Amino acid sequence: MTVAYLGLGANLGDARQSLKDAVVCLAQQQTITVLAKSSLYRTAPIDAQGDDYYNLVVKIETSLSPHSLLGLCHSIEHHFGRERPFRNAPRTLDIDIVLFGDERFDAPDLVIPHPRAAERAFVLVPLVEIDVDATIPGVGPAQALLSAVADQRIEKVQTCRCMALDKLRAKAGGSRDDTSGVDTSGVDTSGGTPPGNASPHGAEPAKSGCQ
Numbered sequence: 097m098t099v100a101y102l103g104l105g106a107n108l109g110d111a112r113q114s115l116k117d118a119v120v121c122l123a124q125q126q127t128i129t130v131l132a133k134s135s136l137y138r139t140a141p142i143d144a145q146g147d148d149y150y151n152l153v154v155k156i157e158t159s160l161s162p163h164s165l166l167g168l169c170h171s172i173e174h175h176f177g178r179e180r181p182f183r184n185a186p187r188t189l190d191i192d193i194v195l196f197g198d199e200r201f202d203a204p205d206l207v208i209p210h211p212r213a214a215e216r217a218f219v220l221v222p223l224v225e226i227d228v229d230a231t232i233p234g235v236g237p238a239q240a241l242l243s244a245v246a247d248q249r250i251e252k253v254q255t256c257r258c259m260a261l262d263k264l265r266a267k268a269g270g271s272r273d274d275t276s277g278v279d280t281s282g283v284d285t286s287g288g289t290p291p292g293n294a295s296p297h298g299a300e301p302a303k304s305g306c307q
Contacts, residue, residue: 097157099131100165101195101230103210103219106176107149108188112136112253114176115150118189121172122154128168131155134222136253142216150253153194153222162196166206169193194219200233209233214241217248 102122106114115136123130132155139149158165169191176189194210201208213219214235223230223238230238 097159098197098199100156100158100193100197101223101227102154102156102169103151103190103192103194103213103222104154105149105151105190105192105218106188107141107147109177111150111188114189115152118172118176118191119152119154121175122156125168127159127164129157131157132226134225137218137222138251138253139218140249142248149218151218151222153219153226155226162193162199162201162206162208163203165193165196194223195230195232198233209235214238215245217242217245217250220245221250 104115104118106112119130119133122128134153137151139151141147141149160168173189173191192210193206193208194213196208199208209232210219213223214232220238220241224242228239232238232241235241
């Protein structure tokens, strides 16, 4: 099992609800255990135009390989209607692998740690919130990097308490499939399906009891 950190963001549709639903969707996967979730943050777009983003970071434990986890993240993105018309386009949901254990990985379709993690307040601030000792391999402690991004606008919105996720934790040891709240019928849960075989664009976003 590997401890990894995922960065989630959205600025289209009901972005706040989409992020809450996406966390529940991740928690319902048999190959993932959600260990911690940051507060929700509102941030200004970087190198792009459009509405402000909502962001959070999730700490997980997973049995998946980096590429299998990437495939699962893309599948969930597609389930929430993610499209990629151009670089840095506004998005209904974005899930990035920020850290994957202590691994340093460089492939054409996946770089770990995320190549811009050390330069983004919307990654560093929520990351340090849930793990003050988090370290970016090859760079250094995340907390030490905060001063360099102090000029980037970021605002904590709320604690983003998710009742459906609390139910999952309360039922530890039971079947995750019996937890109501999010429709994941359009999401490949194996973690190994290539993004191109994920649910079609435009799928209805999952609905949960998150509040």
